[in-house]
Amino acid sequence: MSALPSVIRAAAPTEVVNRWRASLGATSASACGELKEIYRENWPTQGELIVTGACDFQCVHCIYPPEFARHNRGVSAEDWRAMLDALCEQLDMDTFVYGGRSLTTDGLRVVTDLRERRPAAQIGLIDNGISMLPRKQALVDAGVDWIDVSLDGLRPAHDLQRGRDGSFDAAVRGALWLKEHGAAQRINILTCLTELNIGSVCAMIREVNALGFKNFFITPVTVAESVRPAANLAPSEEQFAHFMRELTSTISELDDAWVEVLLFSPAYARYVADLLPEVWNSMESGRDSLVWSDKRPSSSTAFFVRYFPLSLTGIRELIVNVNGDVIVPKAMAYGLIRDEHKFGNLLRTEPKKLIRSVPDSTAFKFYMRELECEAHFLRSVM
Numbered sequence: 001m002s003a004l005p006s007v008i009r010a011a012a013p014t015e016v017v018n019r020w021r022a023s024l025g026a027t028s029a030s031a032c033g034e035l036k037e038i039y040r041e042n043w044p045t046q047g048e049l050i051v052t053g054a055c056d057f058q059c060v061h062c063i064y065p066p067e068f069a070r071h072n073r074g075v076s077a078e079d080w081r082a083m084l085d086a087l088c089e090q091l092d093m094d095t096f097v098y099g100g101r102s103l104t105t106d107g108l109r110v111v112t113d114l115r116e117r118r119p120a121a122q123i124g125l126i127d128n129g130i131s132m133l134p135r136k137q138a139l140v141d142a143g144v145d146w147i148d149v150s151l152d153g154l155r156p157a158h159d160l161q162r163g164r165d166g167s168f169d170a171a172v173r174g175a176l177w178l179k180e181h182g183a184a185q186r187i188n189i190l191t192c193l194t195e196l197n198i199g200s201v202c203a204m205i206r207e208v209n210a211l212g213f214k215n216f217f218i219t220p221v222t223v224a225e226s227v228r229p230a231a232n233l234a235p236s237e238e239q240f241a242h243f244m245r246e247l248t249s250t251i252s253e254l255d256d257a258w259v260e261v262l263l264f265s266p267a268y269a270r271y272v273a274d275l276l277p278e279v280w281n282s283m284e285s286g287r288d289s290l291v292w293s294d295k296r297p298s299s300s301t302a303f304f305v306r307y308f309p310l311s312l313t314g315i316r317e318l319i320v321n322v323n324g325d326v327i328v329p330k331a332m333a334y335g336l337i338r339d340e341h342k343f344g345n346l347l348r349t350e351p352k353k354l355i356r357s358v359p360d361s362t363a364f365k366f367y368m369r370e371l372e373c374e375a376h377f378l379r380s381v382m
């Protein structure tokens with residue numbers, strides 16, 4: 001899914017999200033005009049790289065359909081090198097996330113090569129704690145800055161959501177191995193919150209924090225309507241509010257933990273506005289997000305709730321599919337990516353030219369539609 005901000009991202013100017021916020025009250029035409037201006041003035045700084053479409057898991061919550069690799073054939077490590085060089089040189093891109101879908105030998109070559117050529121770049125990688133196992137030593141040698149390991153609740157919930165018995169224990173063993181071998185400065189835990197695991201995520205945090213993991217990023221499931229995953233996986237408003245209260249009290253018992261709840265849908269933001277007004281009303285503007293934080297000076301524990309409007313995703317990250325196509329968020333849910341979800345291809349178009357064409361492209365309608373949904377959900381609470 002969407003590339004997650006790591007704890008390392010610095011605070012940034014706030015004017016963009018404030019312009020977005022102001023546009024929610026405007027007419028649809030002027031809001032879309034303002035969104036285009038925002039995209040003309042702000043280019044993405046982070047590459048979300050889908051280096052392979054293959055994965056032998058079939059997690060029920062996954063935004064990718066199981067047959068994704070059949071429709072999406074990858075390009076060579078040399079092609080990736082050319083695309084990544086161009087992104088660094090033309091867009092000053094400085095952060096890259098290896099996000100999908102499993103860690104392959106070729107994928108690791110792309111990461112290792114990027115590390116060697118761009119020593120100052122921030123490079124992160126997401127894994128289920130299992131697919132990296134055959135290449136774990138090479139992963140350590142690659143020298144990435146952070147690794148996110150996915151844990152979706154305690155054993156029964158995780159194994160159910162991930163469709164494989166024993167996958168929780170295997171993922172924890174994988175994460176521990178990475179930590180013990182210094183594979184990256186930060187080994188974070190990522191959780192996709194669903195109706196299946198919402199009752200056990202806090203217990204998982206307690207258990208895994210006791211093993212020495214400090215950073216937890218929790219994202220309620222993203223659903224591409226009428227495509228996948230099943231809409232009924234999304235937690236209800238009441239479940240979410242109950243979870244947030246349980247999480248608050250769990251965090252207060254931990255000595256050293258960094259916990260972020262990351263919201264990408266206005267429906268979830270609305271849950272916070274309706275049921276947790278004390279959080280909603282004290283959210284502050286980040287560059288492309290609204291942020292609430294509880295960071296006590298006397299403790300090493302920090303708790304954040306961040307809402308990233310999907311209409312602004314493209315000023316933060318550029319999603320590059322296995323064949324070099326630059327695509328909109330959620331496009332992968334369709335398996336065979338639709339033409340209307342592609343901005344262009346980095347093997348055929350220079351990044352600068354591609355980025356300049358974004359606001360006037362057909363694919364930009366995705367962001368305009370998201371902006372309309374955001375206005376619909378949030379007008380009354382902004």
Ligand SMILES: C[S@@+](CC[C@H](N)C(=O)[O-])C[C@H]1O[C@@H](n2cnc3c(N)ncnc32)[C@H](O)[C@@H]1O
Nearest residue numbers: 001062063099101126127128150190192221222
């Ligand atoms: C697509 S996976 C790729 C890496 C690896 N296969 C894994 O599962 O960690 C990246 C992250 O996106 C999360 N994810 C997948 N589908 C999602 C969805 N519909 N909503 C929110 N997160 C999702 C996964 O749980 C995982 O943490």
Ligand code: SF4
Nearest residue numbers: 055057059062101128
């Ligand atoms: S969430 Fe990760 S492990 Fe699960 S099916 Fe999707 S890509 Fe594969």
